[in-house]
Amino acid sequence: MSRVSTRSLAFGLSIAAATVAAAGARSQQATPVADAPAHGAGAVPIDFAKVPRTIAREPAYVGAPAYGCFLFGLNGEIRMWAVLDRSKPDAPATDVLYLDRDADGDLTEPGERLQSEVDGRKEVGGELVGPTAVFAIGTIEVGGLKHTDFRLTVHPQRVGWKMRWRGEQVTMGGYAPDHAEYANFAPTVAAAPLYVPGYDRPFEFERWIREPLRRGEATDFKVFLGQRGSQRGTFSCVDDQFLPAGEFVVATLICQVAGGKEERVRNELKERC
Amino acid sequence: MLSHGPVRVPASALPGKAIVRVEMPPTSKFRSFATDLEVVIE
Numbered sequence: 656m657s658r659v660s661t662r663s664l665a666f667g668l669s670i671a672a673a674t675v676a677a678a679g680a681r682s683q684q685a686t687p688v689a690d691a692p693a694h695g696a697g698a699v700p701i702d703f704a705k706v707p708r709t710i711a712r713e714p715a716y717v718g719a720p721a722y723g724c725f726l727f728g729l730n731g732e733i734r735m736w737a738v739l740d741r742s743k744p745d746a747p748a749t750d751v752l753y754l755d756r757d758a759d760g761d762l763t764e765p766g767e768r769l770q771s772e773v774d775g776r777k778e779v780g781g782e783l784v785g786p787t788a789v790f791a792i793g794t795i796e797v798g799g800l801k802h803t804d805f806r807l808t809v810h811p812q813r814v815g816w817k818m819r820w821r822g823e824q825v826t827m828g829g830y831a832p833d834h835a836e837y838a839n840f841a842p843t844v845a846a847a848p849l850y851v852p853g854y855d856r857p858f859e860f861e862r863w864i865r866e867p868l869r870r871g872e873a874t875d876f877k878v879f880l881g882q883r884g885s886q887r888g889t890f891s892c893v894d895d896q897f898l899p900a901g902e903f904v905v906a907t908l909i910c911q912v913a914g915g916k917e918e919r920v921r922n923e924l925k926e927r928c
Numbered sequence: 929m930l931s932h933g934p935v936r937v938p939a940s941a942l943p944g945k946a947i948v949r950v951e952m953p954p955t956s957k958f959r960s961f962a963t964d965l966e967v968v969i970e
Contacts, residue, residue, distance in 0.1 A: 908936070
């Protein structure tokens with residue numbers, strides 16, 4: 656199956672079935688059939704301020720918990736909380752993850768406590784750098800969809816994650832224009848970063864590297880393609896191979912010119928990296 | 929992970945804050961919510 660047709664599977668609840676059905680219908684009869692749903696149909700921007708920040712049941716934590724949350728569903732209506740903890744009070748770093756795999760708000764259920772055996776820190780220039788813990792979560796099933804190869808990596812100042820959406824293309828986070836702004840899990844539920852994995856919703860964009868633009872020049876402008884999260888550093892993106900050949904992003908500069916007039920300059924971002 | 933390309937700034941642009949509006953084109957099979965990214969013109 657080609658990359659494009661594989662990706663088409665991800666667009667709606669039954670796009671693949673609709674496409675196959677449509678193809679079959681076209682081959683058997685001349686009457687037109689309805690096209691598959693458009694990418695992101697039915698999605699609206701998520702109001703993160705209205706996302707309920709409650710966890711119905713939490714375990715007794717050993718250390719100081721750190722909270723994050725993944726929003727699933729076309730409009731982020733399904734919440735999967737993730738909480739980092741320590742296995743013992745004197746553990747050198749975070750090594751336990753509670754993940755509400757079934758998104759029911761109960762973090763005390765069997766199979767929702769994961770232990771990391773990895774401490775990937777290495778001494779560089781007298782400092783310990785690298786991930787303190789890696790949680791190989793594997794497959795999760797939420798909202799009737801299975802996502803695979805879910806992995807959450809804990810660094811001293813940030814948390815990173817990656818999964819194969821519907822077992823297909825990669826989605827990962829959380830990103831920001833600068834490494835230093837990548838989000839970390841928070842000490843309270845109220846402050847927890849909210850991530851929106853996947854690519855079923857209409858795309859949003861985040862800049863990578865905030866450098867000034869110069870008058871009379873062209874500057875290479877880089878953007879992440881994906882979903883905004885609740886705060887800086889929580890952007891979830893697809894990888895650079897996601898868009899099929901021929902697809903590109905449009906970036907329109909809207910600026911003021913002499914005389915107080917507004918000018919718009921349309922640019923096509925066709926490169927990938 | 930990134931899409932990129934040149935963004936041209938007119939020589940007549942005034943320095944200061946401006947906006948780059950990023951979106952998928954109407955011809956794309958992908959939809960987007962247009963995202964306004966603040967930039968600085970020097």
